[in-house]
Amino acid sequence: MSLAILVFVIGVLGLQLQAHLPDMAWIWALPLLASAWGLPRAGRWSMLRRALLLVFFFVSGFFYAAFSAEQRLAEQLPKAWEGVDINMVGVVASLPVAAERGQRFEFDVERVLTPGAVVPSHVQLSTYTRDFVGQPLPDAINVHAGQRWQLTVRLRRPHANQNPHVMDMEAVWFSRDIRALGSVRERSPHTLLSDQVWQFPYVIDMMREQIATRFDTVLAQQPYVGVLKALAIGDQSAIPAAQWQLYQRTGITHIISISGSHVTMLAGLMFALVYFIWRRSARLTLSLPARRAAVLAGAVTATGYVLLAGFGVPAQRTLYMLWVVALLLWSGRTLAPARILAWALLVVVLLDPWAVLAAGFWLSFGAVGVLLYATGARVGDVHWLRAWWQSQWAVTLALAPVLLLLFGQVSTVSPLANAVAIPLVSFLITPLALLGSIPYMDWALYSAHALMAACVWSLQQFAALPMWTQAQPAVWQVLLALAGALWMLLPRGFPARWLGAVWMLPALLVTPQQPRLGELWVDAIDVGQGLSVLVRTAHHALLFDAGPQYTSTADTGNRILAPYLRGEGVTQLDVLVLSHDDNDHTGGAASLLQSVPVAHIYTSLPDTHIIFSGAISHISQCLPGQGWQWDGVTFEMLYPTSESYGEVNRKDNHRSCVMKVSSAGGSVLLTADIEAGDERYLLDNERSELAATLLIAPHHGSRTSSTPDFINVVQPRLTVFTVGYQNRFGHPRGDVVARYAQMGSALARSDRDGLVAIKFAPDQVMQVQYWRQQQQHYWWDDGYDKQ
Template sequence: MNTAGERAEKRTAWPWLAAFSVSTLTLPLQSALPPEWSLFFLSLAAFCLLASRGARPVGLVVLAWLIVVSVYREALEDRLPAGLAGEILEVQGTVSSLPERFGDRLRFRFRPDANVGDISLPRNLLINWYRDWPEVRYGERWRLVLGLKPPWGLVNFNGPDRERWLFGNRLGAVAGVRSGERLSSPESTFGSAQRARQSIRDAIVHQLPETRGRATVLALAIADRSGIDRPYQNLLRETGTAHLMAISGLHVGLATVAGLFLGRYVLGWLPAAGHGLQVYRAGLATGALAAAAYALLAGLGVSTVRAVLMSLAGLLALSSMRAPHPLMAFVLALALVLLLNPLAPLGAGFWYSFLAVLALLAVFFPRPRLSEWWKIALLAQAAIFVVVAPVNASWMGGISPTAFPANLFAIPWVSALVVPPVLTGIVLLPVSGTLAGLSWWLAAGSMEFLLRMLDYLAAWLPGMWATRAPLASVAVGAVLGGLLLLLPKGLPGRWLGLFLLAPLFLPPSSAVPPGGMRVEALDAGQGSAIVLASANHTMLYDTGGGDGEGSDSVGSVIMPALMSLGNGGLDRVVISHGDLDHAGGLFTLRARFSRLSVLGSTGTGTAGVDPCREGMSWSHDGHRFHTLHPSAGLPYLRNNSSCVLAVDGPGVRILLPGDISGGVEHRLLLNGVKPFDVLFAPHHGSASSSTARFLSRVNPRVAIATAGLGNRFGFPRPEVRGRYTAQGVDLWATGECGAIRLDLQANGAITASSARKQTPRIWRWPAAPNCP
């Protein structure tokens, strides 16, 4: 029996768990880890505090936080050095994840056996195998010839952060396969949870045709979301239902309840199982086992682990006949997840998962007598919609008004008609593949019907509301404001939550003054995408890389930049030339903007693209846009037929030359090209462009090369950098600096900033020294 002192000690543990959680959650906001000397003194202080009974909780918090910092430091050290970018090595190792197919590539994790010579390899590599890949299975051993790159990613002012994703998943390098040889197959089919996942995946793929329903079954059975294509992703995003594809509290709760009742039913028929309380507790144990098994099949994602921990807390409470405070269970689950996986907060799933539970606690714990099902459904959806809005704004760049009505019927539909047959199929698979297939067919059919309903809803209701990517302080304030509003009526200051929420819902503003312009060279990898926004108009020069059929960076790079300017509108696109590193996103943009005006030099006369010819011009907000090349009589010469665009503003002149070479530069010189304040380096800074005479005539104050970090061409070339330096101007590259933003004023002033330098984080690869 617990004494009063023991109970008091347990109560005082919760604030310390909360303190540990808060201190850990602030680490992703830091630009660097604390220096090692400070960690040494903190370690000494922690052991001193542990020696004192009264200060022991503080010592435990400090020690746990030091463990978290050590995990961050270990992840930083386990990355391929930048100096080894482009190395081609033969590496032997093991496939350590389920291979996932994404369009024209196969992706999987790979664990090398050992270092190659004196080159130290990270423990986990992310492998991309492009086109004509063989069958690859979890657990197989391969000898691969790999082109290695550090875990670099695109860094823009808005949109997803791939470097954060790679760091959070402990991926120390990214590699492309040049050739491969299978050395051995997995030893057994069900030798591990991952092999069980592989077998379940094979069975689902064999039993079901390739539809959105099958993609859903794979996502809910084994957390394999590679079958969810881009249109399906867009639908889930616009309707706010993407969370249904992540195995979390809803799904784990159903597995727990199913395991509990199945265990009690089976054990009730066994004479040796006992009766009453013994059967009751044994049923709780089978529920816990079912939850744990499902979590293993789901790959132990953050939301899954959180759901399992909270389910276990509830089962333990039922077993002991004591009900812990729900908030205590929440804090305990939060602290355990952070201790087990300190990098979990780097993913959106962590925030969606815990904030959704916190919202439900805020709305239902103070209202224990609420019994009407329709009130419960409305309050639950309203609570989650409001509290997770800051996460949507931060990770998705907007808030979906369709999410509230969509989830009102989508959540119960998936809970009753999709998840149960998915789980039933998993249970039936060892007994009968046919029965398992029938169960999955029912789940897929139910999901197809739901998706048709979501299609209609997305067509009738407005799409995403563009929002500012909020500062951390704004996001935290919005969460607190949402929680305040959810508390019962009569609480003093409850409506102050509206003021805390308001900054989140204010529409973004371009803040481009009359006569000014914002020019943003996006980090689109080894491709070009440049936004030019004036007070009332937005234009895009080139559309980034892609395959020209929908697989591109429009959704992850271009649209977040457009949405940050206001309503995400776009008036005109100019395509320099038809190469896919410049025109790869045009297909997607034309699908998104049905009345888009497109001008370009594409050679074959692409439908809907007006040919670019020398002498064309138009004006927006006091800026004159005019083309300098190609002339009407020239044949299409790919790079040298680039649509060269000049922009004359009240105070600043800009030249966008595409991929022209020195020959076309000479032609522009003969035509009397004038000086420009801003020059985009021709052909990404290749050695055949940016001739000394051309630079001398253009005489730019600012020069930018759109070139991917560590690109295989070495752009911008060292000799080209030397030419710009000789001209007295720094050449900034989008890969090295991230997106580069220029705010141009009517008086000629230019303010430059870069995404890598403006948003330093622990995981961020540093910007080049000369970046603005």
Template sequence: MFSAATLTSAWPRTVFAALLGVVLGTAVQLQQPVLWPAWVYIGFGLLAPVAYALAAPKRIAMAVTTAVVVLAGMALGVGSTGLRAVVFASQSLAPTLEGRDLRITGVVTDMPQRSEAGLRFRVAVEQALLDGQAVEVPARMDVGWYAGGYALAGEQIGLQRVPAEVQAGERWQLTLRPKAPHGGINPHGFDFELWLWEQGVQATAYVRAGDKDVPPQRLGQTWRAPVALARQALRDRILASVPDKRAAGLMAALVVGDQAAVDRSDWDVFRATGVSHLVSISGLHITMFAWGAAWLTGWLWRRSRRLCLALPAPSAALLGGVLLACAYAVFAGWGVPAQRTCLMLATVALLRLSGARWPWPLVWMLACAAVVALDPWALLQPGFWLSFVAVGVLFATDSGAARAEDTGAGGSKHGQSSAGLPQGRFAPLGGSALRAARSVGAMFREQWVITLALAPLTLLLFGQLSVVGLVANLLAIPWVTLVVTPLALLGALLPGVWDVASWAVALLWQWLAWLAVLPGAALVLPLPPLGLGLGAVVGGLLLVLPAPWHVRALGVPLVLLTLLWRPALPAAGQFELLVADIGQGNAVLVRTARHALLFDAGPRYSLESDAGHRVLVPLLKALDVTLDTVVLSHRDIDHVGGAAAVLAMQPQAALLSSIESEHPLQQLRRAQRCEVGQIWEWDGVQFEVLHPQPADYAANPLPKPNALSCVVRIGTGQRTALLVGDIEAAQEARLVQTWQGTDRLHADVLLVPHHGSKTSSTPEFLAAVAPQWALVQAGYRNRFGHPATPVVERYAEARINLVSSPRCGAMTWRSEQPQNVACSREEDRHYWHHHVP
């Protein structure tokens, strides 16, 4: 893979091995389910120099020396990352403070994010009081300040004072109710707890601003967050000055890195067309900014003879380009792609200024290790892998190697967002038509190389690949990089320019929207196992490397294995329940050999977020599930909140429900009423509706929605599951009376009625069902107290195993293995995950 300028001498090989070891050691430490004591990590750190000393050149064979240096680097990576994690974990929120009202004094450190529900912002805590006494809390909290009457998912906040205008850098005194970071843990799902850990947050909270609470108090502006304050001011100017909401959101994302300003539906189009990388502050944006800044710096520098005598104009241009590009990266949020690009730019600049000529693998690995040293948990971000693999591919192919000689320090990148290396010698604009044509051709070739090489990695990380991505990027990359982004930045000085930028965004959107609706625009595949996915990544790299055709052909079967892989399904006559971790609500996926049913669709979390978009749609895509039927037990928002997103994704699915004929969901899919006696069979598994009765729909007065909950029995003849929605004691008694003398109510596994409410799970009902397992879907520290303590005791007295989603995460039960319930929190446990006592 390495070309002429490879690691042939001792020092580059040794340095490369050490840096590689640090990255590998960090990756190993990130796999730990629990942390070791601090002294163990200190020991690993002390072991590193000892191992390196043993590998001194000329003492042992080259291969052994390299291996020992890698091990020394790994020891350093494990030790340093583990010690940082131990120190950070020691600052977590005390369990005794969860749910208590604290009076917090602190400074807003980041741009507040406003939505229809209210505000979210980060607070650096300066003082915390509980009943007037000082207490220790985490240094940073993620805070929500919700609007009047808003109900947070699973926790009623009550009538609130409308959130004030909060600015970065302000010092506030607030009454907060904190809790430990806790999010849903689902197969292939977003890890909310890791996301907060990476950002140094160990507590979430919401503002208590009701009539009986001490009012929030603004204490004044500080200079603790000047960059965030400037970013907020510019973002607010863009959103206020640009009438087109779509254009305003895109420009805010490009200028200040506020990706939350982009509408969710717009993100769907960006993903379908493979241009999501352009909406973030990517390596390409920073590279082009560096190129323009270097050209401008050099042009201005040459105007002064004195400056040129003090420092040659090319050197000044190089330094100016790197410094200004890094300043832009900081202003735009300093994400991982920005960090990597700035480190790469700085490394190349220093090497060129010093006259050194390092081989590209060493430059690449140095930037990689520097990013990992700065943020070890960046290794768990998809952007890290897409970014560095793209750079490595361009270096390893003639796209990057050909330019390595020009930079004297390892290549450059043109036309692909995830690379971001300096453009040759920052040559001034212009040149012959032939040279321009060659540059355009090189850009197209590089885009093709990157698209092909990253396709397997993209499928491994996201389970989706844009088929039209190559075509979309050929226009979108130069248009966003050379037109939209410069205009959006220039608009900060000349606001009238934003009107032109809006026009440019409108043209781009027409192009992308047309591509997004083409048949087969995006390829969605189930997420493969890690080993198979890594094999496909290797195959993709083999296909683009400058190697003999018979070597490159080896990549074809590796890629095809991943494309053809499908997840295992239950055998004929068996079924599986996947009880999703969606907070306070119900959502259960039932799969047989060739069919699937979704029982309820989870809650709506806020006015713009629900379990369908956040959990169920990604889960169904990752598992390659095509639903035959969606059952919505009743109309409550914690059961139908995500239904619209699921139904939009699954147009073929039939809808069975007790929702009224006027319900808004009826406009998306006409629902058939669920009524006792409905029976169907899939792959040897029988499904039967046990409740409600047809007469219940005509009762006067109409029963409460809970009383109309659909009850579905699923059985193989030997193993049975019972899904009951939010039925209460009266409906439980009726079921016991109706099916007395039969085995219709007996089940091996029961979805606990009404999330464990005191109004359900009567002793008579539990005796009739007599399950081995009872599964509770409830929100962590939900306001209802589900599952209620008396109900938990009732299950214990009946010797029924009670498993709850806050402790277990997503729960999986299979009819062929009825003695086990698999918990996602246990199977995918990491030390940053919250342990529920």
């Protein structure tokens, strides 16, 4: 049965890897496959019977996930209702997350009041209390979990940036059934219809919000209140980015979230408490045996904690396993631990077929599976300390290839950091945080915070040690490394266990694909409404601009560029060009400089700019005539003029760095945000240098740039517009797009195509890859007007 469940889950995963949903007519193959149950269990038909039944379970999982996906895709926001005011009534269906300018929350739509409007039943909304400069907005609202509101909103389809090695937010939204995103209109009337909606899911969220408010009140301005909220109610939104980096670097993120160990610990404490009390009462023992009562109390406590903590996959896995164990103990039966894990796996996937898309799913079930594998065949008594250390070693070794595939890095200090953090967090900090959620138990919160501060201090000492970082390995390399890890974890005395280390080498010694001498690779990274272009030669890498900053803690540098460069095996940048002082071009630079070494910076920004505080790179102004050669590829700076730096009132766009990169196979012109006057200067002074095979469209395709004369001189075979989906500027403008199309240029745009990768090689045709075409998924939004 365990094998059948595993094959069913593989079938669910197979569906999630599809670019398109299958024709549901094929589901009629299931009855034919199910007829294999009628074949003899023994004899020559037994192997065929087993094979057909395994195919049956795979196809069942595949079409179960397909049916679920069809139901979810049936709800979507029509294109005609994007960006339009819609009046509707619904309930705040999540714990509101505080943002810099307001709140973000999920909303269950009950009624749509705007005639003819079609809206999905579950959306994510943002409400703003402050404007872009931080001033309070009049009539701003604050929402709370479980409230029923009548709101006027503007929605858009769930569309996100798409790049290799970067989290797919469209998959995250789809798995959470968020079928549209939008904002509450500030100057439209809003009405609170009910302060509390007494339905089960909303009551849980109301309780979670009350606890979060208590934590914020008691531990106001304390640095680790976000961690305590994560441990008590699963709300990770208040953990600062710097702290997350520390936890990731030391490999303890699994215990900062609601992990299985926390659920098991709490259930075990309740079991012990109830068993201790129950067995001392004859009346209670006569009504129900103490062991059964304790088992029931532990399971119910675990259920309440998991619900209060947001019902994450690791907690779900532990909860279902505990309930299976509880039912077995209640009935007096036994079941192998592997089967218990298999049943928990099945329940998780049946309730949420998209759980297989989450890294936590594989890390959670994988960790438990490895522990069962590594300890199940051992005989004899082992000291508890040695057993614990062996368990840590087994999990670290087996999950290292998976972590490299998912994140491109592995913490080398994880066993040591976990040796300190697990006892503190699981047995002291988490129980105290939960106790502190009860009114008048402030001392427990203060104690939990003090212990967390001590834990963080010890983690900071470990964080100084290096991490293993490399290019993302291929799937076959990860599978081979997993097999090697499992081989190494075989019992002592098994021959040739060292071969497992050899099988792990291909995943650990990945050589990323690089251009050859004379080749030029250009990646127009999808950063939304902004610009960031990676240029690579055989032995060098240059990044032109660093995309926008979203909030004070989130920007393109840490959300997109750092993981993308790591996944591509770019460990350092030889040159970073920051074209001009606009957020959508330099917003991600500061965090990028903290993550990736940069040898030299060319920019039109002053070297005293706050971005460069702490930077050790050599900084030069962009000036015409600057240039160099790398690996047979020529780099030339064409703009701005030296005089422009003395013009204090000059608009930043008119001081954009412009660069031409030329190779034997083709060239690229990087123009940042130049406008018509700057194009005229280039035509008058650099006309001979402007012709290019590839053009990154000036100023994202605005009406103030891409003049006909400029386009006719550049004559690009491919033009890339780096724009954000449904951006408020309307870029690229239709008339500008038409100019390039009339000239005969092929057109690409990041909001429609995702990352655009172009390769130039001597004596070869330009190769172009569009990430959204190359790596399609059925849930990706395709609501574009094709141009």
